[in-house]
């Protein structure tokens with residue numbers, strides 16, 4: 343049985359986060375679609391490093407979770423999705439910041455399921471003109 347733990351973000355994980363955030367099958371889950379260069383990632387992480395945590399399975403990074411301005415962002419590596427990593431990360435991060443919220447795309451079933459199974463309720467709609 344996998345044993346996960348959450349560790350503080352460090353420079354050695356910055357590329358893991360960037361690769362996962364931009365990976366096909368992961369990137370589409372996020373509201374903003376963009377390529378991120380290593381340089382852009384470095385700049386972003388110099389500012390927000392401490393907002394992120396990494397989920398390790400043994401020593402292997404398998405996901406990340408971060409909260410910026412009370413807004414949760416989360417991703418699990420595709421080879422670990424559906425194995426409880428997301429649930430573990432959200433439950434842990436919510437202990438650290440119980441008031442945080444998640445903004446989720448209406449068609450992101452995995453993310454909606456994840457947050458709802460961690461006790462979040464749908465509260466708002468954001469409507470955009472196409």
Ligand SMILES: CC(C)(COP(=O)(O)OP(=O)(O)OC[C@H]1O[C@@H](n2cnc3c(N)ncnc32)[C@H](O)[C@@H]1OP(=O)(O)O)[C@@H](O)C(=O)NCCC(=O)NCCS
Pocket residue numbers: 367368369370371372373415416417418419422423424425426427428429430444445446447450451452453455456459
């Ligand atoms: C959303 C995401 C983080 C979920 O992580 P995960 O590690 O697979 O989550 P878990 O294994 O803990 O599953 C959580 C719940 O979601 C359900 N779930 C997982 N993947 C699913 C999928 N593709 N479709 C429907 N439900 C799914 C699980 O069955 C589980 O529900 P349960 O507790 O009722 O059994 C992951 O799919 C991901 O990284 N997606 C791409 C990035 C993304 O969309 N991030 C969120 C932006 S708001």
